Amino acid sequence: MNMKPNAERYPARHRGFGLVELLIAMAIGLLIALGAERLFMIGIQNQQATQRLSQRQAVLSYVADSLVGDIRRAITVTIGNDEDGEAVILTLGDGDERTYRWSGDPDSEDGLSLYVDGQPVLNGFSDLDVPKGKCETAANALCPVTVTFANGNGQEKTFTLHVMNRQQAMNALNSQD
Template sequence: MMPLRDPALKQSGFTLVELMVALAVGLIILLGAGQLLLMSFQTFRQIELMSNRQAALTFATETLVRDIRRSDIIAFNSGNRELKVEFPNNGDLSACSAGAQVERIYRLSSRMVSAKEGWSLDMGQRCLSDTGGMSYEPLVTSFTEGGFSAEETIEGVWVIRFRLMANRDGSLMDEFEFRAVNRNQAVK
């Protein structure tokens, strides 16, 4: 005669239902972790883009402030939105001799760089003794159309305004305003 088995000892593994439930819970956890990873990557990319734009904007601002501070002549043409500064060369432009007058013009690009980047702030420079034309190079992108202006508020104090795209489709914008003092006019 065979010994009878105890029913409690009969089951020695997981049932199909238990395996299916465990797989479903594991899949939900895995999908949640994947979504979290994707969101983290997108956030990192946005922060990196904003950081790059902020660095470029800081560079453009510092360049403008430096040029306004030391300029002999400053003029903003509101018709074509060009800021023109003239100052003596102190090694900025190797094509000019030391002390020669340098002319720099800041303006927005004539057309949009791309739908994602908007317009760029361009800078052109030349020696005033040169009769040749001026070539322009972009300093920073992400400007809205007409997003660069300057005005002299009081003698020697210039207010510069930037209007940048806050998101890629250009529907939102950030506005920045800073002041630069022309030392030559402020001392007079």
């Protein structure tokens, strides 16, 4: 039976790592993993911020293109509240009636939702305001449409579009003659 100590049986080049070497290697590996995780989290946060900005741009674009365009060419503009929330009811020149309604919880992650003729179109804003009385009379052909976005920090960003209702403006000009 061979009673030689391990140091004699296994030369230095054939021995494994010592405990200190393994602890150092694990610490270095942990630092690398933490750094990679942090980079991953920064990437996700940037992607979410980009998505929020894209959603805001979509809301503004839709409001500017659709709602503003319909207000411009509407024969009558009616603004009111009912059991489903605030609504802007537009009677267009071809006799069609279009209803823009926004409802939901402005404090939720998705914010308010905009419905056109009962169909959900977009969400992500905290307030949409078309002031009652500003768009409904011929004397007030200039109609402000305000869209507000709120972020998680409680800060708000407001955009106001001033829309001229062409039909009401023409009626006001004709009544002055």
